[in-house]
Amino acid sequence: MSLLIADGIGKSFGGLRALAGVSFAVDEGEIVGLMGANGAGKTTLFSIIAGHQRASEGAIRFKGASISGLRPDQVCRLGIARTFQIVRPFAGLSARDNVETALLFGGAQQSASAKVSDRAMEILEEVGLVDQWQKPAGAMTLSGRKRLEVARALGTAPELLLLDEVMAGLTPAEVAEMLETLRSVKRGYNLTIVIIEHVVRALVELSDRIIVLHHGELIAEGAPADIAKDKSVRAVYFGEEDA
Amino acid sequence: MKEITRNWPFLGCLLVLAGAGIATPHLFGAYWTLVALNLAMWIALTQSWTLFSGMTGYISLGHVVFYGIGAYVVVATFKTVPLWISVPMGGVVAALFALIVALPVLRVRGPYFVILTFGVAELVKFIILNIETGLGKSSRLLFGAPGAQTLLYVMICLAIAASGLTLFAKVSRFGRGLTAIREDETAAETVGIPVARYKVIAFAASAAIPGMVGGLMALRSTYFEVLQVFNPIVSFTIVTMAIIGGSGDARGPLFGAAFMVGLSELLWANAPRLYMILLGLFLVGFVVFAPSGLVGLLARRGRETSA
Ligand SMILES: Nc1ncnc2c1ncn2[C@@H]1O[C@H](COP(=O)(O)OP(=O)(O)OP(=O)(O)O)[C@@H](O)[C@H]1O
Numbered sequence: 412m413s414l415l416i417a418d419g420i421g422k423s424f425g426g427l428r429a430l431a432g433v434s435f436a437v438d439e440g441e442i443v444g445l446m447g448a449n450g451a452g453k454t455t456l457f458s459i460i461a462g463h464q465r466a467s468e469g470a471i472r473f474k475g476a477s478i479s480g481l482r483p484d485q486v487c488r489l490g491i492a493r494t495f496q497i498v499r500p501f502a503g504l505s506a507r508d509n510v511e512t513a514l515l516f517g518g519a520q521q522s523a524s525a526k527v528s529d530r531a532m533e534i535l536e537e538v539g540l541v542d543q544w545q546k547p548a549g550a551m552t553l554s555g556r557k558r559l560e561v562a563r564a565l566g567t568a569p570e571l572l573l574l575d576e577v578m579a580g581l582t583p584a585e586v587a588e589m590l591e592t593l594r595s596v597k598r599g600y601n602l603t604i605v606i607i608e609h610v611v612r613a614l615v616e617l618s619d620r621i622i623v624l625h626h627g628e629l630i631a632e633g634a635p636a637d638i639a640k641d642k643s644v645r646a647v648y649f650g651e652e653d654a
Numbered sequence: 655m656k657e658i659t660r661n662w663p664f665l666g667c668l669l670v671l672a673g674a675g676i677a678t679p680h681l682f683g684a685y686w687t688l689v690a691l692n693l694a695m696w697i698a699l700t701q702s703w704t705l706f707s708g709m710t711g712y713i714s715l716g717h718v719v720f721y722g723i724g725a726y727v728v729v730a731t732f733k734t735v736p737l738w739i740s741v742p743m744g745g746v747v748a749a750l751f752a753l754i755v756a757l758p759v760l761r762v763r764g765p766y767f768v769i770l771t772f773g774v775a776e777l778v779k780f781i782i783l784n785i786e787t788g789l790g791k792s793s794r795l796l797f798g799a800p801g802a803q804t805l806l807y808v809m810i811c812l813a814i815a816a817s818g819l820t821l822f823a824k825v826s827r828f829g830r831g832l833t834a835i836r837e838d839e840t841a842a843e844t845v846g847i848p849v850a851r852y853k854v855i856a857f858a859a860s861a862a863i864p865g866m867v868g869g870l871m872a873l874r875s876t877y878f879e880v881l882q883v884f885n886p887i888v889s890f891t892i893v894t895m896a897i898i899g900g901s902g903d904a905r906g907p908l909f910g911a912a913f914m915v916g917l918s919e920l921l922w923a924n925a926p927r928l929y930m931i932l933l934g935l936f937l938v939g940f941v942v943f944a945p946s947g948l949v950g951l952l953a954r955r956g957r958e959t960s961a
């Protein structure tokens with residue numbers, strides 16, 4: 412069964428058409444890669460799914476029910492978590508408090524305080540931040556804050572995880588680590604993932620399927636190997652990348 | 655509960671203060687009773703302010719509006735409604751007013767919110783001023799109000815209630831939500847916090863006790879003048895005390911209020927100009943050099959000496 416369905420999503424910002432007629436489905440347990448050049452509309456699509464922005468047209472369905480028009484906190488409690496491309500940690504709080512906040516309010520809605528701390532530490536362990544649990548999030552490196560985005564998203568106990576460029580700006584070694592982390596949490600939490608990434612190799616390696624956006628339209632969809640060979644994709648995407 | 659008991663130094667300090675306040679009328683006489691009343695009042699107001707502004711980062715520069723509304727409720731119903739009803743009612747009306755203005759007002763952040771709260775307070779001041787003028791009452795005299803000792807005891811209860819509320823908010827799940835809102839509102843709603851509802855509840859909660867404080871203080875001064883109970887200086891003083899104390903949690907207001915009431919006792923009568931100058935200097939000094947206030951300074955001293 413499809414966990415998430417986007418049905419004809421369109422979005423305009425004034426005269427600018429950021430998305431037009433974008434339709435796709437994500438099955439339970441899949442990892443779907445979302446590709447596209449700068450400004451293609453990838454982040455906007457995430458914002459619409461997570462409730463931060465309203466679609467101008469179309470509807471989003473999650474587990475069969477429409478979630479269009481819900482607030483972000485409602486979408487979160489239904490089981491969709493997103494990370495931010497431009498990280499938004501609770502900068503003044505420790506890494507552990509960041510994750511605890513997600514545990515207290517997300518889909519998990521944990522209440523017993525001792526258990527929340529333990530659970531937060533487990534999650535930090537999984538993303539490789541456990542030795543920095545006391546550090547204020549604002550004092551972490553970019554790599555640390557990207558990991559914290561993932562940890563906080565996991566804290567809300569999601570079924571669907573939307574990852575927006577969690578590997579951008581990381582060194583190749585850090586990218587490799589992040590890939591490992593994502594694979595293991597995917598297994599451990601039985602997650603479905605949609606991931607935006609400019610690091611094409613990482614995306615091809617990780618995804619079961621790839622969707623390509625170009626100027627707000629979905630121009631290709633398929634297995635990673637096929638996408639890499641697709642002529643239109645090469646022209647509009649890899650062409651730009653190489654130039 | 656564990657978090658509450660972990661705050662035993664704070665609770666102990668609060669109890670000692672309350673005990674001293676209760677003993678004051680018997681031991682030190684009328685003048686010091688009024689000083690104690692003053693201190694209890696500022697603690698109650700600054701704690702309430704911290705509950706909302708300290709925790710969410712939405713700086714209210716209009717908290718006098720709740721104080722004024724509470725005062726007006728008590729004065730307008732004086733001799734028709736018994737005080738044990740009208741004073742709490744002042745708190746309820748203030749909280750309801752907060753609920754009504756919260757939705758439009760809490761849409762804006764940062765400097766706009768600061769200005770807006772100030773503006774709302776001024777607006778209400780002039781509306782009530784017009785009502786009173788229309789009724790032909792430029793000021794009202796209140797005969798037969800309770801004495802300073804009674805007011806002090808009730809005020810101490812309010813100060814304790816406000817401190818307890820702020821402490822509870824800090825350690826509760828609710829407070830975690832407010833703190834997340836202060837840190838990053840968008841991220842807060844992304845992890846499931848119903849941001850709008852939390853802000854509105856906190857805003858109303860931080861209005862209730864100032865409403866009751868205003869009612870009590872109207873009784874204290876035995877005459878009522880709109881311009882006086884809606885004086886923006888009250889709002890400024892609350893913010894100053896919160897900043898000097900350190901506005902992060904329930905400890906700050908105790909220090910801030912005690913510090914400023916002490917300073918004013920030392921200087922106000924003899925050197926009012928010096929008092930105002932020092933106040934300005936302290937405010938600037940704390941904002942620039944010690945943004946976490948007296949609590950922050952003391953904590954740092956504590957760490958240095960124990961290290
Ligand atoms: N709030 C907004 N107001 C106006 N225009 C916007 C807004 N958000 C995005 N846009 C525009 O919509 C288009 C799509 O932006 P979006 O951020 O979704 O792209 P993206 O695919 O995530 O790009 P990137 O790879 O750079 O992150 C861009 O042209 C962007 O300038």
Ligand SMILES: [Mg+2]
Pocket residue numbers: 453454455496
């Ligand atoms: Mg983007």
